[in-house]
Amino acid sequence: MSNLLRRILLLRSPSSVFSHGFSESPLKSLTYFSVSSEIVSSPKSASLASNAVRLENNRKDVIALLANHGFSESQISALAKRFPPIFSAKPEKTLLPKLLFFQSKGLSSPEIVRLVCAFPRVLTRSLDKRLIPSFEYIQAVLGSEKxxxxIKRSADILFWDFQISVGPNIEILKQIGVPDSNILKYLHYQPRVFLTNSIRFKETVERVTEMGFNPRGLLFVIAVFALRSMTKSTWDKKVEVYRNWxxxxxxxxxxxxxxxxxxxxxxxxxxxxxDFYVNKMGCDSSFAARRPVLLQLSxxxxxxxxxxxxxxxxxxxxxxxxxxxxxLFESPEKRFIEKYINPHKEQIPGLLELYEQKLMDSRR
Structure with missing residues (x-):
């Protein structure tokens, strides 16, 4: 392989854009223009070199566009590593309309940056065929604010055709009597639970029904989410953990x-x-079955x-x-302090400070 082709392949690498920062062009670092005599010696080499220059110029334009819309240098570098196709997209024709679309829907610049950094593929999806229809369907179901x-919570929901992938699953829940309010509540907080094959979703719903959950209660939808979030083998492993206790x-x-x-x-x-409840607090192991909410606490x-x-x-x-x-454990913070700390300030000076120190240690 000629030295020129090696240089061209390096130019095609997205990482080359960032290897020297934004202030220095990677073209200079590769001394591209110092080989002009070699370029013209072969039409094929000249064509490859021309393509490399176009790619490099496009990357520069993409970097400038992202920087102008609030992306930091480190965020752009991270995008280059995670999803290089962004830097091959046409900035004005492909990327900018999507950034403006999110802006027009009420997302702030920092929110758009977080969304793209979390789900960079969103900028390469079709605006007219995917993003706008998905947004409009979700908005019709949830309302603008929700x-x-x-979307802020899980932007990848915009990748799906909601009317085809989510609509049937919503209908399955409605048919067995799940209230619209519960469906909307969970669609708002956990939209991905509905993004599944309708046959598998129906099987999960039937399993939850067989377990004795009331379709009209919110726990029904939570149980569907719980079962949808794990495989049978994962479920069996957790059952075994409880059995061991x-x-x-x-x-x-x-x-x-x-x-x-x-x-x-x-x-x-x-x-x-x-371990804490049984060995430290001296509770019976069946205590968890009677008050399982305690197992969900941090x-x-x-x-x-x-x-x-x-x-x-x-x-x-x-x-x-x-x-x-x-x-003791379920009370809101204010209620806990009022009931278990304030009444004993005189007998145990500094108890509140000790408790607050424990809380600070937990955040480290």
Whole structure:
């Protein structure tokens, strides 16, 4: 391979745009123009070189466009690594109309940057055939404000043909009596749960029905999401984790019916929470089946800091071991401080500060 062709291949590499920053052209670093005599020596080489120059100029135009719309140098570099096709797209014809479209729908410049950085393929999707129809369908279902919130949360929903992929699944839920309000609530918060083959979605809905969930309750839709978010093998592994803590099959299903989130938690989180409640708090393992909401709470940010306060109060004889543990962990922050910390300020000076320190440690 000639030296010229090696240079041209380097020019085709998206990373070459960023290897020297934006202030220095990669063409200079490759001493491209120093080989003009070699270029003209072959029509084929001249054609390749011309294409390389066009590609490089296009990349520069894309970089300028992104920079003008609020993208930082590091963000543009990250895009080059994650999704190089953006830098081959025509900036004015392909990229700019999509940036302006999101702007016209109420997304701020920082929000558009976050959206593109999270889902760069959105800039290469057809505006007329995919983005606009998807946006309009979601907006017709959710309304403008919730549509923006859903897109900010998961912009890849714009990649789908909602009328074909989501519409049938919404109808499946409606046919068994799921209220529109519950469907819309979950479509807003977890739109991806509906982006699946309608046959598999119906099978999941039927399984949730067989488990005894009431279609009119919000837990029904949450259970559908829980089952849709994991494979059967993942479900079986989590069932085994609970079994290892002494829960029966019936207790595990009871916990899931009461709070499906207990099966969405990771195996590590389940083990961590169960270890704390059983070994540190002295609770019976079936306690989790009766109050599975406790397994969904953050171990570091809620369970451990409040558990520390409980142990201190218990050691001082200020509360009994039979104290309502559910209230201790489930109470909102203000209520927890009013009930478990403020009444004991005199007996245990600095208890609030110690608790706040535990919270700070959990955020590190």
């Amino acid at each position: 549509t923006l919130a859903a 002494g829960l029966s099959e019936e207790e595990i299903h009871l916990a899931f019916r009461r709070n499906p989130w207990c099966m969405i938690a990771s195996e590590d989180k389940i083990n961590g929470a169960m 171990l570091k940010k809620r369970i451990l800091p409040r558990g520390y306060v409980y142990q201190v109060l218990l050691s001082k004889g200020l509360i009994k071991k039979t104290e309502n543990i559910c209230l």
